[in-house]
Amino acid sequence: KQEVTQIPAALSVPEGENLVLNCSFTDSAIYNLQWFRQDPGKGLTSLLLIQSSQREQTSGRLNASLDKSSGRSTLYIAASQPGDSATYLCAAVPNTGNQFYFGTGTSLTVIP
């Protein structure tokens, strides 16, 4: 079974700082990996989806990379803003599976 880990569980940074969130997965045979944002008391919002054949995806200030051989994905947030404060989750879909396996998320606080 795919295990997905996100460390740290919580992160606090000053506004304007560039930051990296980490996601590790145990089975490198993944079909794709998706990053989500979750605001308190709300559902998940999809940020980026990386296919297994891709190395990275970009959307605005966000850049997600994928290294299947090392079982890692990173989400890079440039010039962080207080509005970026939320929990960020990653989810991996294995080649043999038909569902997303989620990490427990990193809670990000951007201090003005």
Next chain:
Amino acid sequence: NAGVTQTPKFRVLKTGQSMTLLCAQDMNHEYMYWYRQDPGMGLRLIHYSVGEGTTAKGEVPDGYNVSRLKKQNFLLGLESAAPSQTSVYFCASSTGLAREQYFGPGTRLTVT
């Protein structure tokens, strides 16, 4: 375009009671999913559907039943609620397996 909606938003049940959670999507998606989110556990898939009239078990299906009588609706039933089913339940939909998932706002269920 409401996206994915869930009814109700909150519910308190007593042990042994039954209830049905309703998920509706207006994006004409074929695939729909039910997840539960628990502290420290991440999101876990309960059941999913690949089309009208079809359902399949996910990672944690015990104690739940589902039905997909109409393409736009996916129902999650608890026949005899247990305190272990206290959780936040999320519905999601997508155009295909492993495609980008769109989430509802969640239902917070407490079983006493």
